[in-house]
Amino acid sequence: MLYFESKSFARACRIALVAGALWSSTSPAMAQGAAPALDPSAADTLRAALGGAYIERRVPLVLTSGARCELRLWLQPDHIQHAERIADAAREALDQYSAWFSPYPYDQLTIVDVPWQSPDQERRIPGVVTIRARWLQPERSLTLEAQVAGGIARQWWGTLVAMPDRYLADGLAEYAQSRTLERIFDRRHQRINYSLLETRWFGGLVPWAIRAARLDRQTSGLNRAAYRRQPGVDLRDNSEAVRPAQAAKSAAAVTTLERYLGWPALQRGLSAAARRYAGETMTAAMFFETLNDAADRDLSWFADQAFAPASTYDYAVAGLTSVADETGACGKGPCYRTTVVLRRLGEAVFSGTSLAPVGPFESGRAVEIEVRFADGQRSDDHWDGRAAEKTLVYHAPAPATWARIDPARTLLLDINRLNNARTLTPPSPAATLPWTVRWTTWLQDLLLSSAVYF
Amino acid sequence: MSIFRTWASGVRRVFWAPAVVAGLYLLTLVIAAPLGAWLQRSLPAPEILQVVDANDPPAPDVDWLDEVSLHVPGLTRFLTPAVIGVAAPLGHLDAILDGSLPPLPLLAPIAVFFICWTAVWGGVIERLAQERRIGMAAAAAASRRSMGRLLILGLAGVVAYLVLYLTVHTVMFGPLYEWLIAGTIERTAFAWRVVLAVVFGALLLVIGQVFDFAKLAIVLGRTSVRQAVADSVMLLRERWLSVIVLLGFNGLALAVLLGGYAASEFIPGGSVPSLGRLIVGGQALILGRLLLRLVLAGAQVDLYLRTRENRPVS
Numbered sequence: 001m002l003y004f005e006s007k008s009f010a011r012a013c014r015i016a017l018v019a020g021a022l023w024s025s026t027s028p029a030m031a032q033g034a035a036p037a038l039d040p041s042a043a044d045t046l047r048a049a050l051g052g053a054y055i056e057r058r059v060p061l062v063l064t065s066g067a068r069c070e071l072r073l074w075l076q077p078d079h080i081q082h083a084e085r086i087a088d089a090a091r092e093a094l095d096q097y098s099a100w101f102s103p104y105p106y107d108q109l110t111i112v113d114v115p116w117q118s119p120d121q122e123r124r125i126p127g128v129v130t131i132r133a134r135w136l137q138p139e140r141s142l143t144l145e146a147q148v149a150g151g152i153a154r155q156w157w158g159t160l161v162a163m164p165d166r167y168l169a170d171g172l173a174e175y176a177q178s179r180t181l182e183r184i185f186d187r188r189h190q191r192i193n194y195s196l197l198e199t200r201w202f203g204g205l206v207p208w209a210i211r212a213a214r215l216d217r218q219t220s221g222l223n224r225a226a227y228r229r230q231p232g233v234d235l236r237d238n239s240e241a242v243r244p245a246q247a248a249k250s251a252a253a254v255t256t257l258e259r260y261l262g263w264p265a266l267q268r269g270l271s272a273a274a275r276r277y278a279g280e281t282m283t284a285a286m287f288f289e290t291l292n293d294a295a296d297r298d299l300s301w302f303a304d305q306a307f308a309p310a311s312t313y314d315y316a317v318a319g320l321t322s323v324a325d326e327t328g329a330c331g332k333g334p335c336y337r338t339t340v341v342l343r344r345l346g347e348a349v350f351s352g353t354s355l356a357p358v359g360p361f362e363s364g365r366a367v368e369i370e371v372r373f374a375d376g377q378r379s380d381d382h383w384d385g386r387a388a389e390k391t392l393v394y395h396a397p398a399p400a401t402w403a404r405i406d407p408a409r410t411l412l413l414d415i416n417r418l419n420n421a422r423t424l425t426p427p428s429p430a431a432t433l434p435w436t437v438r439w440t441t442w443l444q445d446l447l448l449s450s451a452v453y454f
Numbered sequence: 455m456s457i458f459r460t461w462a463s464g465v466r467r468v469f470w471a472p473a474v475v476a477g478l479y480l481l482t483l484v485i486a487a488p489l490g491a492w493l494q495r496s497l498p499a500p501e502i503l504q505v506v507d508a509n510d511p512p513a514p515d516v517d518w519l520d521e522v523s524l525h526v527p528g529l530t531r532f533l534t535p536a537v538i539g540v541a542a543p544l545g546h547l548d549a550i551l552d553g554s555l556p557p558l559p560l561l562a563p564i565a566v567f568f569i570c571w572t573a574v575w576g577g578v579i580e581r582l583a584q585e586r587r588i589g590m591a592a593a594a595a596a597s598r599r600s601m602g603r604l605l606i607l608g609l610a611g612v613v614a615y616l617v618l619y620l621t622v623h624t625v626m627f628g629p630l631y632e633w634l635i636a637g638t639i640e641r642t643a644f645a646w647r648v649v650l651a652v653v654f655g656a657l658l659l660v661i662g663q664v665f666d667f668a669k670l671a672i673v674l675g676r677t678s679v680r681q682a683v684a685d686s687v688m689l690l691r692e693r694w695l696s697v698i699v700l701l702g703f704n705g706l707a708l709a710v711l712l713g714g715y716a717a718s719e720f721i722p723g724g725s726v727p728s729l730g731r732l733i734v735g736g737q738a739l740i741l742g743r744l745l746l747r748l749v750l751a752g753a754q755v756d757l758y759l760r761t762r763e764n765r766p767v768s
Contacts, residue, residue, distance in 0.1 A: 225520045435497060
């Protein structure tokens with residue numbers, strides 16, 4: 001299909017935001033800078049450099065805002081069956097990012113499907129996104145859509161807004177694609193997930209989407225596994241080997257902000273940054289400065305820690321005891337003294353404020369603690385997370401059953417969630433038994449498969 | 455038609471030998487279950503402490519699993535999403551074609567299984583050949599009689615496979631594959647890989663059949679290892695088409711079994727089944743795979759016996 005240009009098309013994709021809850025494009029403080037010029041021959045040059053045969057598809061997109069944009073797909077001949085999926089993901093991404101960040105500045109977007117054997121190479125070309133589609137792509141595994149949405153997010157973070165801090169550009173793109181994919185999965189499969197887990201066999205040529213393994217955007221969607229394996233990754237390291245871990249850490253930091261500030265506040269900050277620095281260079285410091293303005297609070301306590309070289313977060317419930325108390329602290333009736341020991345195992349602090357503590361008084365309450373008691377009562381407490389250890393003591397008519405730190409999983413940068421809870425009642429095996437059953441069956445099958453050799 | 459009768463004879467021989475099936479099934483369970491229990495003990499409770507209804511369990515938390523395999527020592531290192539559903543058997547079949555070894559510590563249970571399997575295989579063949587109850591004593595005697603030679607043959611087989619993987623597989627799926635797919639599209643690469651897999655799979659099967667029929671010659675023909683291999687090669691040269699068709703039947707049956715297992719994930723509640731359904735479904739797969747292995751052995755016994763009967767006495 002061909003899209004015919006018209007005069008009104010000249011201002012295509014200059015979108016006025018329609019969602020009232022979102023940061024308005026007419027906000028006086030947010031005058032948008034000029035976007036880098038679109039080079040009409042850039043995509044052709046890239047295609048010629050990549051070589052190989054391409055099939056071209058042109059899809060006219062009309063975004064929710066009414067803006068129009070021409071999507072050009074240059075796909076490998078054996079990937080042409082994915083054209084609809086790619087266009088759908090591109091439409092969703094352009095729609096969402098235009099609403100969240102700032103209007104897409106060009107009237108054209110070209111998606112180039114890089115030949116599958118070409119070496120990985122980053123390209124930041126205005127209006128051009130490169131993806132690496134695969135011949136076989138399971139419907140419920142959205143790895144293809146993730147590439148499209150991530151690539152389009154880089155049109156804002158790294159292209160429209162030049163960003164010398166690579167980790168931040170990658171992190172924002174990862175974060176943005178995770179949100180977009182959740183919407184796509186929800187729309188297609190009526191389920192709030194990021195994707196199904198995809199595994200590949202036969203030299204990586206045959207994929208299989210594991211139906212039971214539904215991925216969550218705030219963990220797998222941000223590639224937390226990469227961060228978990230290199231929690232102390234230096235964000236200033238420019239080698240390609242650490243890039244996935246850097247991106248995952250940055251994305252987890254942005255998602256932590258989303259959970260701590262709330263999406264509206266974070267979205268205001270992202271929108272402000274995209275508009276203020278359009279066509280200009282934005283450092284990490286400038287980004288957080290803008291975020292501070294938009295959220296109307298000082299977030300340097302977080303930025304300094306989260307983006308410090310090789311910083312790691314790890315909070316743990318190190319101890320939980322409940323003993324009968326004979327001192328009468330609870331008045332009449334039974335009384336139990338419950339002691340919860342909290343520990344900060346990482347060097348990074350999640351305090352909630354930059355203000356220093358005064359004397360014995362804490363400053364900040366970002367770390368939440370939840371303690372449950374046998375009679376159903378519950379206590380919610382806060383901690384500034386600064387000290388290496390903190391002990392909480394409760395007197396209650398019933399013993400504690402369990403204690404949890406960061407129960408809402410706000411701090412996605414915490415590298416070990418397994419030590420975030422302790423229980424005094426033996427945990428039911430029902431939660432882990434399915435894994436044991438699966439693994440035992442897997443091992444039996446491994447034995448039988450090995451029997452082909454003897 | 456006669457080869458179908460051979461395969462049907464294999465089915466019949468296994469059908470009338472439930473103790474053999476039960477014994478070998480229990481062998482897999484006896485080796486795997488204690489390790490499973492060890493794994494269960496080392497698995498931490500999920501962070502979200504919750505009441506879990508065994509009939510409506512939550513979907514597997516892949517991120518939690520990743521965290522566990524990273525932070526908790528022991529068998530949890532080998533607990534990955536690849537254990538879920540049909541990904542498990544497909545992954546194992548892929549590993550055979552890909553030449554990838556299981557994690558090194560898991561070679562220990564495989565070695566135990568190899569020794570136990572070899573130890574009882576003489577009795578199993580004797581039982582399948584007799585087509586009637588032979589009693590524990592006779593089965594044990596057959597096992598004892600042939601165990602040493604079967605063990606030597608088994609070890610020779612392991613060496614043969616190692617040589618095959620280290621030479622032919624390395625060349626085929628290394629430089630040759632890279633050369634074939636250079637500059638091609640993915641679909642063409644897939645076609646080339648299928649061709650290479652068929653060739654390599656055929657080599658694997660040829661070696662497998664040589665050793666399978668050699669085992670029959672050791673147990674039923676009471677020959678030496680060297681003579682057994684020679685007899686096996688001769689049988690394969692005479693009856694190669696029958697053997698191919700037999701393997702085809704078994705391959706088809708395996709595809710149906712795996713297809714059924716995969717399809718069970720698509721029925722309502724199938725992707726995250728209840729604990730009971732998980733156990734029943736998984737063990738049905740194991741039993742099915744074991745039955746297919748035994749049916750092939752039964753059919754091979756039938757083919758071996760008929761070939762021996764028809765061979766003129768020299």
